[in-house]
Amino acid sequence: MSKTAELKLNGQTYELPVIEGTEKEIAIDIGELREKSGAITLDLGYKNTGATKSAITFLDGDQGILRYRGYAIEELAEKSTFEEVSYLLIFGKLPTRQELEEFSYDIRTHTLVHEDIKKILDGFPSTAHPMGVLASLFCAQTAFYPESLDPNRSDELVYLSIIRSLAKMPTFAAWSYKNALGHPVNYPDNELDYCSRFLKMMFALPGQRYEVDPVVAQALNQLLILHADHEQNCSTSTVRIVGSSRASIYASISAGINALWGPLHGGANQEVIVMLENIRKDGGNIEKWINKAKDKNDPFRLMGFGHRVYKNFDPRAKIIKRAADGVLAKLGVKDPVLDIAKKLEEVALQDDYFVERKLYPNVDFYSGIIYRALGLPVDMFTVMFAMGRLPGWIAQWKEMRDNKEPIGRPRQIYVGERLRPYVPIDQRG
Ligand code: ACO
Numbered sequence: 530m531s532k533t534a535e536l537k538l539n540g541q542t543y544e545l546p547v548i549e550g551t552e553k554e555i556a557i558d559i560g561e562l563r564e565k566s567g568a569i570t571l572d573l574g575y576k577n578t579g580a581t582k583s584a585i586t587f588l589d590g591d592q593g594i595l596r597y598r599g600y601a602i603e604e605l606a607e608k609s610t611f612e613e614v615s616y617l618l619i620f621g622k623l624p625t626r627q628e629l630e631e632f633s634y635d636i637r638t639h640t641l642v643h644e645d646i647k648k649i650l651d652g653f654p655s656t657a658h659p660m661g662v663l664a665s666l667f668c669a670q671t672a673f674y675p676e677s678l679d680p681n682r683s684d685e686l687v688y689l690s691i692i693r694s695l696a697k698m699p700t701f702a703a704w705s706y707k708n709a710l711g712h713p714v715n716y717p718d719n720e721l722d723y724c725s726r727f728l729k730m731m732f733a734l735p736g737q738r739y740e741v742d743p744v745v746a747q748a749l750n751q752l753l754i755l756h757a758d759h760e761q762n763c764s765t766s767t768v769r770i771v772g773s774s775r776a777s778i779y780a781s782i783s784a785g786i787n788a789l790w791g792p793l794h795g796g797a798n799q800e801v802i803v804m805l806e807n808i809r810k811d812g813g814n815i816e817k818w819i820n821k822a823k824d825k826n827d828p829f830r831l832m833g834f835g836h837r838v839y840k841n842f843d844p845r846a847k848i849i850k851r852a853a854d855g856v857l858a859k860l861g862v863k864d865p866v867l868d869i870a871k872k873l874e875e876v877a878l879q880d881d882y883f884v885e886r887k888l889y890p891n892v893d894f895y896s897g898i899i900y901r902a903l904g905l906p907v908d909m910f911t912v913m914f915a916m917g918r919l920p921g922w923i924a925q926w927k928e929m930r931d932n933k934e935p936i937g938r939p940r941q942i943y944v945g946e947r948l949r950p951y952v953p954i955d956q957r958g
Contacts, residue, residue, distance in 0.1 A: 538566055552587055569940045576837070579761075581769065581934065585618060585924050586760040590838035595845065597758055598622070606848050611753040612636065612723050615695060615920035618758050619927060633723075639696035640717035640726065642666075642704075643673045650708055659705035659912045660790040666701040667694075668783035680775035687930070690778045691923050698919050699723065702912045703730035709908065724749040727916070732904065745903050748856045749913075752896060755845045756917025758924060762837075764788035764795065768922045769929045770937035778926055785922045786915050792832070795914040798893040798900070799907050801833040805866040805873075805898075813869060815876050823882045831877060833894030840887040849895040853902075862902045870898060 532547035534557045543566050546558040556579045563569050572578045587596045595602040598617050605614055616624045616632050624632060649669055653662050670693065676682055677690050700717055707714045707730075715730040725741040728749065733739035759765065768785035772778070789795035808818050822831040836843055857864060874890050877883045893914075900910050 536562070536566070538568055541566065548582070550582075552589070563940075569942070571942055574837075575766075580766060580937070581761065581929070581932075583760060583925070583928060584621065585928060586758045586921070588760055588838060590836070590840050593839060593842040593844045593847075595759075602755065602844055603848060606751050606754050609754060610723075611750050611757070611917075611920075614754045614757050615923075618920045618924040619691060635692045636696045636723070637719045639693050640700055640719060642697050642700050646670075646673065647704075647714065650704055650714070653708055655709055655711045657705075657708065658790075659702070659709060659908055660786065660796075660915070662705035662708060663701050663912055663915060664783045664786040664790075666705070667698075667786060668780055670694075670697070670779040671777045674779070677777040677779055687778070687927070691927070694778065694782060694923060695919060698916055699727035700730060702909075702916050703727055705912060706731055706906070706909055709906075722746070724753070742860075744856065744859045748852060748899060748903060751852060752849070752899060752913065753917040755848060755892065755896075756914050756921075758918070758921025761925075762794070763791070764918065765922060765925050768926050769934075772926045772929050773934055773937040778923070781926050782919070782922050785918070789915055789918065790911055795893075795911045795918070797832050797891070798897045798910040798914060801870075801893055802866065802897040802901060802907050802910070804832045805869050808869055808873070809866055813872075815869070815872050818873070819876055819880060822877075823880075831873070831883075831888070833891055833897075834877065834883070835886070835888040836891045839889065839891065842889050843891045845892040846890045846894055849892065849899065850890070853895045853898050856899050857902050860902055864898060864902060866901075867898050870895065 532549070533544045534547050536543045536545055543562065545562065548556045548558050550556075559570055570578070585598065587599070588594060597605060597614065598621055600617070600623075605617075609617075612633050613624060613629055616629060646666060646669055649666065650662065653665075671677055674690065674693065676686055679686075704714045713735060715733050717726050718729050719726070721729060721741065724746045728741050728746060729739055761769075764785040767788040768781045771784040772781035792800045804818075808815070811817070818829075819831070821827045821829040822834075853867060856862075857867060874894070877888070883889075896914075897907070897910050900913055901907075905913065
């Protein structure tokens with residue numbers, strides 16, 4: 530039975546269709562509201578606005594549930610690989626052994642990037658933040674694969690651009706790091722799996738033997754899976770909205786990388802370590818920093834805390850916290866900021882300010898500690914997030930394309946000056 534909602538405005542009642550998702554979430558469809566009533570809805574930050582119907586990721590922020598294509602994140606993080614999860618997100622089902630082998634083979638055979646892209650890389654000073662370099666190199670693919678600009682390109686070409694995106698991302702990511710060091714870049718070793726290949730490009734030095742530590746590769750595999758999609762967040766919405774103008778997949782994902790960079794989004798993982806280090810250097814006075822976070826006259830926020838959607842706990846943070854203990858123990862790393870992070874969490878979770886506002890550690894709170902233990906520098910943390918989020922961006926871009934969604938174009942309520950006459954310059958006060 531179809532449901533409707535009623536809206537009363539200026540003495541008139543409007544009936545609006547109600548949409549129900551497979552997990553019983555409810556939306557009021559306002560698609561014809563303006564046409565019928567002249568009114569629009571206003572929702573700063575899209576806190577209550579559904580921008581699309583999607584079959585990729587389900588999350589319930591109150592219950593702390595996250596599922597990719599119906600599979601629980603906890604199970605995928607434990608049993609799957611990043612390539613398999615990428616296939617699942619993008620194509621909607623777990624691959625058969627043969628499908629996975631073919632997918633993995635296709636990725637392996639596209640890991641090299643055009644040598645001229647290295648010239649673009651060489652143009653960046655070593656002070657360049659790797660996220661800016663990554664976004665630029667990713668977008669530069671539009672120049673090397675101009676067929677990606679054709680909005681009507683075939684599904685085969687779309688598949689190729691998906692494979693190229695997944696294959697070249699670790700190469701771009703590792704090269705952005707080498708650029709910051711001023712070191713020569715490493716080329717991909719296609720004998721290795723996805724995560725090991727990336728690690729070797731990151732850490733191998735000329736003339737030295739480099740063996741990938743399987744503990745490190747496995748920890749990275751898990752972190753990438755946990756970051757792989759998160760429905761309509763800031764960067765994913767950016768990818769969909771840029772893609773809705775029929776821009777190339779490379780341009781759309783490059784825009785997503787830029788959106789992720791901000792400290793309120795993916796950039797928070799870098800900020801968390803900076804914050805924990807500052808607390809440590811300041812003598813480890815947790816109460817003082819908790820009070821700073823609560824003080825409305827102080828711009829400081831507890832980085833890695835709070836989430837737009839999760840208001841109970843972030844399931845990814847739970848897995849990562851457990852993993853942090855395990856990885857550090859296996860690698861024999863003792864990081865004093867892990868103790869500070871745990872203490873900070875403990876104190877914050879008992880404090881009325883954080884309890885009332887439902888502020889809990891998010892995915893970024895413990896991930897930086899693992900990245901650090903894996904030997905990754907702080908500037909690379911958000912790049913790691915981008916590598917993980919890539920299959921999600923691709924899946925969302927593809928869904929938007931397959932569903933032939935209209936161009937994204939929000940409206941506004943204008944609050945500026947009304948019509949007024951132009952004033953000649955010598956008559957202005
Ligand atoms: N520290 C202190 N206070 C906070 C924090 C925090 N980390 N987060 C939210 N609050 C407070 C706000 O000041 C506000 O208080 P008020 O009601 O008294 O004004 C209230 O909690 C609600 O916060 P909003 O900013 O309105 O919540 P919103 O949903 O818009 O923001 C966000 C969510 C951006 C994640 C926010 O919690 C934040 O800035 N956290 C720190 C940055 C961070 O960790 N970002 C990563 C998010 S996860 C991700 O993108 C992968």
